[in-house]
Amino acid sequence: MVPVEKYFGFDILNEHKSSSNIYGFILYTDSHPYVKKVLRDSDFWQEFNEKSGNTWPIFAVRPLEPKTERRLGGYGGNECLGMMISVPEETTYNKNALEFFHLDDSEKDLPCLVIFANDSKKEKILQRIYKIKGKTKDEVHNSILSVIESVAEMERCISDNNDVEKLHETYVYEEVNRALDQLEFKEFVRNKLPITSSVASFVGGIIKLLLPSK
Numbered sequence: 001m002v003p004v005e006k007y008f009g010f011d012i013l014n015e016h017k018s019s020s021n022i023y024g025f026i027l028y029t030d031s032h033p034y035v036k037k038v039l040r041d042s043d044f045w046q047e048f049n050e051k052s053g054n055t056w057p058i059f060a061v062r063p064l065e066p067k068t069e070r071r072l073g074g075y076g077g078n079e080c081l082g083m084m085i086s087v088p089e090e091t092t093y094n095k096n097a098l099e100f101f102h103l104d105d106s107e108k109d110l111p112c113l114v115i116f117a118n119d120s121k122k123e124k125i126l127q128r129i130y131k132i133k134g135k136t137k138d139e140v141h142n143s144i145l146s147v148i149e150s151v152a153e154m155e156r157c158i159s160d161n162n163d164v165e166k167l168h169e170t171y172v173y174e175e176v177n178r179a180l181d182q183l184e185f186k187e188f189v190r191n192k193l194p195i196t197s198s199v200a201s202f203v204g205g206i207i208k209l210l211l212p213s214k
Contacts, residue, residue, distance in 0.1 A: 004059045016057045020155050021117050021209045024058035028111035034140040035111045044141055051148045064106050065091045102192045113147045126205040131188035150183040158207055167207055176203055
C-alpha cells in the first residue's frame with residue numbers, strides 16, 4: 001500500500017502504474033479512529049499489501065479535513081431579529097478528493113475503499129465504492145480485507161485466464177461475478193458512474209482493459 005500525502009489524481013496513477021489498471025483508494029477522516037489504527041498497524045499494512053499483490057496498488061489517502069463553518073447573515077423583518085447561520089462546507093482539499101471519485105460528502109460517504117480503473121486513453125472510468133464498516137479495530141480490518149481479497153481474486157482470475165477474449169464463456173467469469181455480488185450484498189456499495197452500474201458491467205470493463213492491444 002502507498003500512503004498518499006499530496007493531491008492525488010491521474011498524476012499519482014501515472015507515478016504508480018498498475019499492470020492491471022486497477023487501483024484502490026482508502027478515504028477516511030480523523031473522526032474514524034479505528035480506520036486510522038488499522039492503517040498505522042504495520043502488520044495489517046503488510047497483510048493488505050500481500051493480499052492485493054503486485055498488480056494493483058492501494059493508496060491510503062491522508063485523512064480528509066474537518067468541514068469548515070461558513071457563516072451566512074440572515075435578515076429579519078420588523079417583527080424578528082436577524083441572525084447568523086452556520087453552514088458546514090468542505091475544504092478545498094476535500095472537494096478535490098471527493099470530486100475525483102464522484103463522492104458527495106465526507107461525513108456521509110466516508111470511510112470507504114474505492115476500486116478505481118481507467119483505460120489508457122482516460123476516456124472511461126470504472127469504479128466501485130465500498131463502505132468500510134466496524135466499531136472495533138478487528139471489524140474495520142475485516143471490512144477492508146474482504147474488499148481487497150475479493151477484488152484481488154477477480155484480477156487474478158482474469159489475468160490467469162489464457163484467452164481473455166473468451167473469458168465470458170468460462171466458469172471463471174461466473175465465479176468472479178458471483179464473488180463480487182456476494183461482497184456487495186454484505187458491504188454497502190455506491191456507484192454514480194452509469195457505465196459501471198452493475199457488477200457485470202464493472203467486470204466486463206476490467207476484462208476489456210486487460211485485453212492485449214491490437
